[in-house]
Amino acid sequence: MLLDLSHLRRADEHFEREIPAADLAGEDAAYRVLLPARLSFDVQKDKNVFRLTGTVAGELELACSRCLEPYRFPVASTFDQRYLPQTEVAAEGAEHEVGADDLDASFYKEDAIDLGELVREQFYLALPMKPLCTDGCxxxxxxxxxxxxxxxxxxxxxxxxxxxxxxxxxxxxxxxx
Ligand SMILES: [Zn+2]
Ligand SMILES: [Zn+2]
Structure with a gap:
């Protein structure tokens, strides 16, 4: 699901979006998505840089690393993500001085931010190193x-x-x- 940036009317706008589970499948099947993910976020526009701050809530199914049984793993995380235009960074090439702030920035292209990618990233960040169905498994x-x-x-x-x-x-x- 894409967020169309060309229709932003104000410098600061609020959005609520629901991303279907089918759009969020993990590439290496590290998890299964059980419910659509709910996104609630603000978009701040500063020239061609967009900053998305908000929350993502979803429910995943992971495999327990001890008993191998699937179990439900709710995700509720907050994010603060900056988006730079991809074309501009590429065009500037070596001329572009990467600031410390740019290192953890994401990129958008064709005036759209991929919200599915944003949620997948948040899911990966939320995954436990050692998934356990219960602490005492x-x-x-x-x-x-x-x-x-x-x-x-x-x-x-x-x-x-x-x-x-x-x-x-x-x-x-x-x-x-
Ligand atoms: Zn035995
Ligand atoms: Zn277990």
Missing amino acids: KGLCAQCGTNHNLSSCACTAAWEDPRLAPLKTLRDRRDHA
Whole structure:
């Protein structure tokens, strides 16, 4: 979904937009989008630089890194993003002195800002390093794959540290001697 910049009437305008889930799919399927994302933001225009400040709310489905089960992950984040015209930066080339402010700026082209891209960026920033369905997720049994959140298995009791096996053999020999 594009925000048309050519129709901005004032220097500061408020927008509410809903971005369909289909427009927000993650490229590497790091998440699944469950609901349309709600955007609420102000656009401040300063010559050809636009500043978008506001909030994005959405709901994602992530896979737990321990038990691999999908779980819902609500996102509610705020953003403050500057947009520079892409053509101008390219045209100025090496002449263009990149200010510190420009480094984290985004670009718009043909008088439009891609709101889907803005939301995808916010989603990626919100993703946890290590997704967990719950803080206390017990994960899967390394041997039989049982989800320990749902049931237990006999593996844990039977499991022995293989590094201790030679010691056990020695002990058994001694006991049976
Ligand atoms: Zn889990
Ligand atoms: Zn098991």
